[in-house]
Amino acid sequence: MKKFPPEFEALLTKTGRQVLSGRHPALSGVLARGTTRFIGAEGLLDAAKSRALAGVLEGALGDRLMPMEQPIPRGATWKMKVAYKEKLPKTVKVSTAMLDDEKSPSRERAEDIGLIAMLRSKSFHAFAEALSGYPLRRQWGMQTLCYRPKDYSGPHNDHHPDEPLGCDGYTDLHLTFCNSGVDHQWIVYEKDNHLQEIQSIATVGGVTCYRLPFWHYTTPLVAKRGHDRDARRWVLLGTFLDRWS
Numbered sequence: 001m002k003k004f005p006p007e008f009e010a011l012l013t014k015t016g017r018q019v020l021s022g023r024h025p026a027l028s029g030v031l032a033r034g035t036t037r038f039i040g041a042e043g044l045l046d047a048a049k050s051r052a053l054a055g056v057l058e059g060a061l062g063d064r065l066m067p068m069e070q071p072i073p074r075g076a077t078w079k080m081k082v083a084y085k086e087k088l089p090k091t092v093k094v095s096t097a098m099l100d101d102e103k104s105p106s107r108e109r110a111e112d113i114g115l116i117a118m119l120r121s122k123s124f125h126a127f128a129e130a131l132s133g134y135p136l137r138r139q140w141g142m143q144t145l146c147y148r149p150k151d152y153s154g155p156h157n158d159h160h161p162d163e164p165l166g167c168d169g170y171t172d173l174h175l176t177f178c179n180s181g182v183d184h185q186w187i188v189y190e191k192d193n194h195l196q197e198i199q200s201i202a203t204v205g206g207v208t209c210y211r212l213p214f215w216h217y218t219t220p221l222v223a224k225r226g227h228d229r230d231a232r233r234w235v236l237l238g239t240f241l242d243r244w245s
């Protein structure tokens, strides 16, 4: 597989298609049931195609990424007046390709490998609806992230109180493509008001779906021995607002 297929559906396994058609007893519509705001699943995307696509992403976008870095502000520690009242804004270290921006250096490459078409495909939207269980707008945002060793994102909740259309909740669908150099990376997320849930996101063809906002963080990526220079976790993201009509 040298390019992304025009329709996302072509990457799905039999189980993945079951989710898409609303027939998977555990996964179809899982977030709208209200028992969890996060779901991670493997075995929905074809394994061999997913391994190949990690290489396609590296070849096309590996040298076109923009660093995104928000360190811990010095004042978060040294301007404190009282013990245990610390406040940490979102911290992050990762690279990104802003696919929504038609002038971004990665956009043309992303089009060449069929990535834009697939993330814009009807079945990508349909899959986000089928897995989450929420009716979603037919226009959505997309992005690509690349985690290298030590890249992470600190605790944050992705709440947008200033965004009238998303302030009551919205849905993210993420596809993960690790290359063979990745040892581990985890998402830790909120359940019952504690950061007590944890799941591996060091997958090849793993799918994660979020009903935001909720608190979560992504641990630093750890490479296998000898792979500190080449370990990569690629993430393709779709961000969907609710559809009300």
Ligand SMILES: [Fe+2]
Binding pocket: 156, 157, 158, 216
């Ligand atoms: Fe997040």
